[in-house]
Amino acid sequence: MQPFNKYYPPDWTPEKGSINTYQGKHALGDRARKLKEGILIVRFELPYNIWCLGCNEHIGQGNTAYVVVSGARKKVEEWDPKETEVLEFQDEKVKEELESNPMYRLEHGLLDKKVMDDSVPRISQLVDLNEQQWAxxxxxxxxxxxxxxxxxxxxxxxxxxxxxxxxxxxxxxxxxxETVSDTIQAKRVEYDASHLLDQKRLQTAVSPLFRKKTQSTRLEHMAKTQTRLKTDPFYNPTHPFSSLQKRANPEDIVISNKKKKKEDDSSTSLVFYSDSDDDPN
Incomplete structure (x- = not known):
């Protein structure tokens, strides 16, 4: 909670002043440790390299390095600038050698001149191509x-x-x-001609919804049933799961009209009740 300046110890009271005065610290923290010398430490991070104008030292690179003692290992990232096609910087040792050794500086200059001479044709070709394109x-x-x-x-x-x-x-x-596979799939689909579709629509519209079975169809069904009865001993046409069993056609049902005999009223027997006058009692 220290960076937010919201923690107050239990023994602090308002009479003791601010929490920084009570703890003996500056409001800017450790950056103000050289404030008496007129130096305020400014910490910042930039996406590029800078140099101090006072001491002409590189800022941001750091003068120290972290050394892993135990419990971890440093990731070593090494690559060849020529293979990765990046700019190759001079090593610190090379810089020191160039400053202190004149012979090494001369040899290094000859190598640089050779590299420049080798790259001149390619650079000239690129310049000519650019001029032709934008003439x-x-x-x-x-x-x-x-x-x-x-x-x-x-x-x-x-x-x-x-x-x-x-x-x-x-x-x-x-x-x-649209892709190539879509075109191939579309070519595989076959459609009927328009006049054939019109004929099918007309036939469907004119034909009845339920077709009537002809006499030959019924006879064919009866012949198949009789043949199945003779050849298959386990065939039962009345079984509910029989494959040949079909619903009864209303045309195959015969209804006999029988007139109900009218009951003769004269044959109806009546119960005789004796008259009260005839009773001897």
């Missing part, structure tokens, strides 16, 4: 703008086609660009 900036700009307009027009037409397909099939998703 007429107006023409190059016209070509770039024309190509940009053509690409923009193609993208607009593609978006319009996608919108038509989405509206036709009621799609709410974005369509991806």
């Amino acid at each position: 007429d900036p107006y023409t190059k700009s016209q070509k770039l703008r024309r190509r940009f307009r053509e690409e923009k027009k193609k993208e607009r037409l593609a978006r319009e086609e996608d919108e038509k397909i989405r509206d036709k099939h009621s799609l709410h998703i974005d369509l991806l660009p």
